[in-house]
Amino acid sequence: MNIAIRLVSEIKHFWKLFAAGMILMLVSGFMIQGAPLIVQGVIDNLLTPVSKGAILDTGRLMNQLGLFVGLTVVGNAISYGSVRLLMHVANKVGETLRNRAYDTMQALPISYFDDKPAGKISARIVNDTETLRSQFYGTMLSNVIINLLWVVIIYVVLLSLNLWLGVALLLLIPIFIFWQKAYGKQTEAAMTDFYEAQSELNSQVNEAMNGASIIQLFGQEESMTEQFDVTAQRMLTSDLKMTKVEATMSWTLVELFKRLVLALILTTVGYYVIGGRLGITAGLIFSYVNYVERLFNALGMLVRLLPNMQRSLATGKRVYELLDQALEADSEEVLTVSAGNVVFENVSFAYKDDNWVLKNISIDAKKGQTIALVGHTGSGKSSIMNLLFRFYDPQQGRILIDGQDISNYNRESVRADMGIVLQDPYLFTGTIASNVAMDDADMPEAVIKEALEKVGASPMLERLDQGIYEPVVEKGNAFSSGERQLIAFARTLASDPKILILDEATSHIDTETEVVIQKAMDVVKEGRTTFIIAHRLSTIQTADQILVLHEGEIVERGNHQELLALGGRYADMHRLQQRVSV
Known part of the structure; x- marks a missing residue:
């Protein structure tokens, strides 16, 4: 958790951009998630009366549809702007970490490099900081926060539409938390092995390039290729395992679970409507279905994204291990050489x-x-x-x-x-x-x-x-x-x-x-x-x-x-x- 806090605290250097992005995201979230309520009103107040013989108020219909399209378009445009701002923050934080890592490497005592492969050090500065930029900051700022915000807004809307339905759907939260933990546990070892193998490949490529003449003179091409293939196979095996888990536990099961819940809601609503024990409008049914589907999409995205963020904490740990290295104590006094004795x-x-x-x-x-x-x-x-x-x-x-x-x-x-x-x-x-x-x-x-x-x-x-x-x-x-x-x-x-x-x-x-x-x-x-x-x-x-x-x-x-x-x-x-x- 300490690594997560430190990584999040890096955003403070760009807090104004981050705050602007969050405000825009909040505005766009309310606009995009509130738009279906207009459709509900159109169905219940304009289209349903028409089915009972009333005259369609075309002007009002066009106004409502225009409002819906306007909210959707403007909301998505603002969302695009917020994502651009937040991704800019992610890029700036990634750049700052990479520069700090490089500056730290430059300031480390020579003894630090005595037993450190050059490939692994370069992987910390280049690969690991890029992973943090794309997976932690990019994922968190542009996807995780958005989907968390949408989950909150959707629950607020559902609870306002139907208290009992909203409370019942709150049971999804512990289910998805358990789901996310299971997903992370299934992929944690594979992801760790993937990045370790990637770091080793960097070292092997660096060694092969620097020692190309010796490798050829001693006929070690086949041996070096075999070593490379073994490490590359480790990367492939780890990647395939992660892909298999992701394909099974993220979208496939989420979609199945979503369809089951929607079927259960529609069956329950239909049963009570047919029995005359529940008065519910077509627009309200539309809202239930629409918001439940959006809720599952957001929760499913979180299941898929949060493990990547958690795994990037291991990457953050490696970067901070470099950043936290004790630098050489140095004086500010400047030596002036006159003769050179x-x-x-x-x-x-x-x-x-x-x-x-x-x-x-x-x-x-x-x-x-x-x-x-x-x-x-x-x-x-x-x-x-x-x-x-x-x-x-x-x-x-x-x-x-x-x-x-x-x-x-x-x-x-x-x-x-x-x-x-x-x-x-x-x-x-x-x-x-x-x-x-x-x-x-x-x-x-x-x-x-x-x-x-x-x-x-x-x-x-x-x-x-x-x-x-x-x-x-x-x-x-x-x-x-x-x-x-x-x-x-x-x-x-x-x-x-x-x-x-x-x-x-x-x-x-x-x-x-x-x-x-x-x-x-x-x-x-x-x-x-x-x-x-x-x-x-x-x-x-x-x-x-x-x-x-x-x-x-x-x-x-x-x-x-x-x-x-x-x-x-x-x-x-x-x-x-x-x-x-x-």
């Missing part, structure tokens, strides 16, 4: 409990220096960079930029003067120019071209028909690894950061391309404090300081020549790579 003071860090991945790390990087981090996989190189970016904060020690403890400053400001080039650079859909400029829409074309030329991307631009405006799609897969790296270097150069991080920037390219990339690295590094994570030692021989990490500790430090002379881990790594290259 970076210091790690006795930093120790663990992702979980006391399982330390970094132990007593101390680094002193001055402006313009290049610091290289080397070591086997799992030695702690990437963890050091994660701390520098404030993706995580250390449990012990502190990190200073220009003498300022970064834990005291806003994360966005900490990263504002940092640039990074990854081993597999990510290019966004757009153009080469938009990927270089990133969020700077006002960056001049000349600056973009200059950055690309400086990193050695001129040959690439010359072969492209549209130059810097060449389209980039699918993460830049139309470009080679080296070309993507050059675009990434140009992006970093154009943003002019004080601190630069190069993460395995040459690991995915051939030796010939490495020469081009090395030149680009030298251009981008100039005047900046640079951290290089590298496996290829040939790329860091000119580094001012090389830190050798092993099991989270710095076990050696010095420049290339000093570490070779030391004859330790670095020297062993160098000899091994020299042997392999030969």
Whole structure:
């Protein structure tokens, strides 16, 4: 119930539109549901006397019929307007929830994504919020409220026409409540399984797209297809079960029950009329039949719609699980970077409990220096960079930029003067120019071209028909690894950061391309404090300081020549790579 209250409370942001829609709905409800009473009057006061020899008052008949048509048309037009308003509210609430979910995802700590499949997170933001928009808000605002309102109005009319008939028909309410609960119980498990399977399909499709080359190289197409088919079959089975229950328990049984009740009313009325014990007009019989049929239609619609709303509460729960995630505590203080000096003071860090991945790390990087981090996989190189970016904060020690403890400053400001080039650079859909400029829409074309030329991307631009405006799609897969790296270097150069991080920037390219990339690295590094994570030692021989990490500790430090002379881990790594290259 708490989820339902929270979902309903989201409407408060658009209460004026909601109130206008409800007023229009109320007006249209009275007009549409009151129109049959005019027909009753026409039958009893105009047509019945004619059957007994009276002269038909044509003018009055046309006035009454005109009033009936007018009420019906205007009532439906107002109802259309109310539905449009209420659906607009539903769309706005859905949009607000989706934007909040996306903003929350953006603000979550990196640790949240460590064990979360991307497909399931995207399903919360896209699929689940859309389900809430269409099934909860759309259904509730445009259908459930309307039908509830009509049920109330119809009962008021029936009670005013015939107290005992109205009271008798009130017995339908507990019957339909029981009916609705039975319907919901029959479909609850199937609906839950349907959405779980849908979420899994999102993850599988995402995985298949990102790993398409590996799947094909290892001949896993059939295996992946089988997994997809199994999950898709779960969706189909659940959907078929829901369809079967819906076809049986909603309209089919409702129609049967409605006909039985109408037959019972007509039989009772006919029995008493023939026996002379009940005086009832033809118009009144028309009203009874008309309103009872409308009552059943409204109650039947509620039986069909309410379970969908109840099931959407499970969807709401998943969305609020994301929205309620604890966000990173962040300061409003803005870090100002002038020189770009970076210091790690006795930093120790663990992702979980006391399982330390970094132990007593101390680094002193001055402006313009290049610091290289080397070591086997799992030695702690990437963890050091994660701390520098404030993706995580250390449990012990502190990190200073220009003498300022970064834990005291806003994360966005900490990263504002940092640039990074990854081993597999990510290019966004757009153009080469938009990927270089990133969020700077006002960056001049000349600056973009200059950055690309400086990193050695001129040959690439010359072969492209549209130059810097060449389209980039699918993460830049139309470009080679080296070309993507050059675009990434140009992006970093154009943003002019004080601190630069190069993460395995040459690991995915051939030796010939490495020469081009090395030149680009030298251009981008100039005047900046640079951290290089590298496996290829040939790329860091000119580094001012090389830190050798092993099991989270710095076990050696010095420049290339000093570490070779030391004859330790670095020297062993160098000899091994020299042997392999030969």
